[in-house]
Each structure stands twice: as C-alpha cells, then as structure tokens.
Amino acid sequence: MSKHREIEAKTLLSKEVYQKITNSFQVKNNFIQENYYFDTPKDFLKKHNISLRIRIYADHAEQTMKVPDPNPVQKNFHEVIEINDNLTREKAKELIEQKHVIFQGNIGEYITNHFTSEQNKLSIFTWSKTRRILMNGPENCELTLDATSYPDSYKDYELEIENTNPTLIQKVQQILEKDFNFTQTADNTNQNKIARASAHKNTI
Numbered sequence: 001m002s003k004h005r006e007i008e009a010k011t012l013l014s015k016e017v018y019q020k021i022t023n024s025f026q027v028k029n030n031f032i033q034e035n036y037y038f039d040t041p042k043d044f045l046k047k048h049n050i051s052l053r054i055r056i057y058a059d060h061a062e063q064t065m066k067v068p069d070p071n072p073v074q075k076n077f078h079e080v081i082e083i084n085d086n087l088t089r090e091k092a093k094e095l096i097e098q099k100h101v102i103f104q105g106n107i108g109e110y111i112t113n114h115f116t117s118e119q120n121k122l123s124i125f126t127w128s129k130t131r132r133i134l135m136n137g138p139e140n141c142e143l144t145l146d147a148t149s150y151p152d153s154y155k156d157y158e159l160e161i162e163n164t165n166p167t168l169i170q171k172v173q174q175i176l177e178k179d180f181n182f183t184q185t186a187d188n189t190n191q192n193k194i195a196r197a198s199a200h201k202n203t204i
Contacts, residue, residue, distance in 0.1 A: 003106070005069060006082045008162035009173050012188040017180050018157035022145050024180075025135040033057050035128045036096045037194050040121040048115075051194050052107070052122070054092050061092030065107045074166040078190045083107055096124055126201035127151065128193070137161070138175045141168055148193070150200035158191075 013021070034056040039045045045052055051066045066080040073079070085105035087095075095101050100123050103111055111119045130148040137143035144160035159176070161169050177183055 002082075002084045004082055005073070005079065005164070006066070006162060007074065007077050007079045007164060007166060007169065008160050009077050009169050009184075010190045011159045011173075011182070011184055012191055013157045013159055013182060015157055017182050018145060018147065018159070020180055021143070021159065021176065022133055022135070025137050025143065027133060027135055028142070029132075029134040031057060031132055033130050033132060035130060035193070035197070036124050037126050037128075037197055038101060038122045039125050040118050041123075044115065044118045044121070046194075051192075052103075053194075054087070054096055056089060056092050059089070061087040061089050063087055063092075063095075063103060063105070063107050065110060067110070076166055077169055083110060099123060126194070126197040128197045138172050139168060141172045143172075143176075148196075150197055151202035152200045154200040156196065 036054045036056075038052040038054075049068050052064070054063050055061060063085045065083045067083070069079050069081050083106055085107050100120060102108070102119060103122070108119075111122075128148050128150050130146050133145040135143045135145065141161065141163055144162065146158045146160065147155065148158065149155045161172050161176075163169050163172075173184070
C-alpha cells in the first residue's frame with residue numbers, strides 16, 4: 001500500500017500533438033492498463049470529489065482511491081491524496097465481476113472510517129483502456145502520455161506532468177506548449193478521467 005500527495009497538470013491533446021510529443025523524448029516505460037470505475041447508484045463518491053478504481057496491468061493489478069487533499073500545498077494544479085493497494089490480476093478480475101464490491105485493505109479501511117453506510121453499494125459504472133507512455137521530458141521531468149479508449153469506441157489523448165515541485169510543472173508545461181504549439185484552455189485542462197469515461201460509456 002502507498003499513500004501520497006499527487007500534484008499534476010493534465011492537458012487533453014489533439015492526436016497530432018500527442019504523436020509529436022511521444023516521438024520527441026526518451027521512452028522510460030510503455031504499457032496497457034484497464035481501468036474500472038466504482039461508485040454508488042446515487043453517485044456518492046462523485047458528490048464528495050472521490051474517485052475509486054481498479055487497474056489491471058499485464059502482470060499485476062491495484063485498487064486506487066483519490067480523495068481531496070485537506071491541506072493542499074499549492075493552488076495552480078490538480079492535487080489529491082492517492083491511496084493504493086496492490087492486487088493480483090486474479091483478485092482484481094474476481095472483484096470486477098461482482099455485482100457489489102466490498103473493498104479490503106487500506107482503501108477498505110478508509111471507506112469504513114469515512115462512509116461506512118455506503119460500502120456495500122459500490123459497483124462498476126464504467127471503464128476505459130489506456131496505453132500509457134512514460135517519457136523523460138524537459139528539465140529531466142517525467143511526462144505521462146495517455147491514449148485512452150472508452151466503451152463507445154471514442155478515444156482521447158492526454159498529457160500529464162506529475163511532480164512534487166509545482167514550479168517545475170509550470171516550467172515544463174510552458175516549454176511543451178511553446179515547442180509543440182498547444183495551449184491550455186478551460187476545455188482541455190484537468191478534465192476528469194472518470195467524467196470522460198462516464199460521458200462515453202455504453203454497456204459494461
């Protein structure tokens with residue numbers, strides 16, 4: 001299990017800009033992840049700005065919860081506390097096949113401590129599949145490039161710059177905007193992945 005503060009800039013890109021960036025820096029890792037999103041029938045987690053998902057990779061899996069940071073250290077970028085528990089692929093698949101999931105581990109403990117009345121109402125409501133590329137970007141800052149597909153076959157492309165130093169995030173973002181000719185706007189900045197998956201869900 002890990003628990004850490006996540007600070008990141010998230011920008012939706014055109015396919016053309018995404019491809020230019022992925023062709024311009026050294027690749028550190030490249031993998032596929034399946035993402036299964038959970039909430040109650042009345043959107044309890046969404047209303048409390050909490051996200052809960054199970055991610056399945058080629059050789060392992062994890063359950064991840066992102067909750068609001070009660071003591072944010074900056075105001076310019078997306079910031080949450082992320083809690084992770086490792087799972088086997090077999091356990092993850094077992095969970096996503098259940099009608100309702102009772103989460104165990106540290107995420108289960110958080111749910112019990114903060115909203116125990118909702119813990120037996122959690123179920124999958126949408127999913128997505130992402131090819132994630134980790135790259136060594138400007139200023140030796142790691143870049144995450146995501147190409148994500150949704151249940152209705154829609155696909156989008158996103159740049160994430162995650163770092164504990166908000167000043168570095170801003171500097172790298174400005175370098176990339178200048179070098180690859182794109183601009184952050186209200187429509188392409190910090191667009192929630194779960195909201196996008198919900199907008200493009202079909203049937204599970």
